[in-house]
Amino acid sequence: MAMRGLLRLGEVALRVLDMKAALEHYDKRMGLQVTLTDDSGRVYFKAWDEHDHHCLVLREADAPGIDYFAFKVSDDAVLDEMALKLRDRGYAVKHIEAGVHPRSGRRIEFTLPSGHAMQLYAHKDQIGNHLPLRNPGVLPDEGVIRGFRINRIDHLLLGGPRIDESAQLFRELFGFDLSERLIDADSEASLALFLSCSTKPHDVAFVLQPEPGRFHHVSFLLESTYDVIHAADMIGKYRIPVDVGPNRHGVTRGATIYFFDPSGNRNEVFSGGYVHYPDTPTLTWDTSELGKATFSQDNTPRESFLTVLT
Numbered sequence: 001m002a003m004r005g006l007l008r009l010g011e012v013a014l015r016v017l018d019m020k021a022a023l024e025h026y027d028k029r030m031g032l033q034v035t036l037t038d039d040s041g042r043v044y045f046k047a048w049d050e051h052d053h054h055c056l057v058l059r060e061a062d063a064p065g066i067d068y069f070a071f072k073v074s075d076d077a078v079l080d081e082m083a084l085k086l087r088d089r090g091y092a093v094k095h096i097e098a099g100v101h102p103r104s105g106r107r108i109e110f111t112l113p114s115g116h117a118m119q120l121y122a123h124k125d126q127i128g129n130h131l132p133l134r135n136p137g138v139l140p141d142e143g144v145i146r147g148f149r150i151n152r153i154d155h156l157l158l159g160g161p162r163i164d165e166s167a168q169l170f171r172e173l174f175g176f177d178l179s180e181r182l183i184d185a186d187s188e189a190s191l192a193l194f195l196s197c198s199t200k201p202h203d204v205a206f207v208l209q210p211e212p213g214r215f216h217h218v219s220f221l222l223e224s225t226y227d228v229i230h231a232a233d234m235i236g237k238y239r240i241p242v243d244v245g246p247n248r249h250g251v252t253r254g255a256t257i258y259f260f261d262p263s264g265n266r267n268e269v270f271s272g273g274y275v276h277y278p279d280t281p282t283l284t285w286d287t288s289e290l291g292k293a294t295f296s297q298d299n300t301p302r303e304s305f306l307t308v309l310t
Helices: 019-029 076-088 163-172 225-237 287-294 303-307
Strands: 006-016 033-037 043-046 056-060 065-073 094-096 107-111 117-121 150-160 177-183 190-196 204-208 214-222 242-248 254-260 266-272 283-286
Touching: 006 019, 006 117, 006 150, 006 214, 019 033, 019 043, 019 056, 065 076, 065 150, 065 214, 076 107, 076 117, 163 177, 163 190, 163 204, 177 287, 214 225, 225 242, 225 254, 225 266, 242 303, 283 287
Parallel strands: 006 056, 065 117, 150 204, 177 283, 214 266
Antiparallel strands: 006 065, 033 043, 043 056, 094 107, 107 117, 150 214, 177 190, 190 204, 242 254, 254 266
């Protein structure tokens, strides 16, 4: 696939209640690498196999949840194009100068129908993945891969109203595919929508919620299903609160475990999933098979998974 336009999820900014506890969780336990603490106290992280300076930003606040998320685009021309097209559709577009976000170029920001702040940017400083660009090998030095052995940020799931409108924007303007959807078996109303701009089953997803701007989870990719079990062992060892233990999704087919950071923000680590291409048909699940769609190894839906968001 010749990928242009929106390339990938590049950054998620979360609110946490206690930065010291958050650092213990994301740095020492999960194994993400701190790349910067700015003058306002925000902390920036990357996974070992990412070249860009950071993928996760934490801000201490009075309530958990998401501040914004950002997709990286192929070049500055795409930023200008998207700003014009968003305005043509009636969206208010905010321009953010280069350097406002550390180690990052200029950005645009707008609010989705679901109530989430979304940003687009073309440049972020690249600091490497601990391997040389010439004759890189396959593993960095010992000690670089720590904790849950996370390779990279992968996707996020957002909760809010008007998810069909948000999905329509991603499909018509941003060029995403609707890879999968979950609908009500009786009314056929959309309950969850999964969208891909790559060969992954999804890069962003929306779940129907009455309140706008809610956060369900941010997900990180592991190398193998064995690493999911390794992460689960560490989660048990350090008594990290678990939402759903090791299982497999029907939607996307990924091996997964869901858990919470100390502020109640849900995290996921996963491995696997199928390869998506632009001509892959949309897969539809309905609520008559809700258990199989969500967790296919025991076919059991979890109330907390469907209702707990920050």
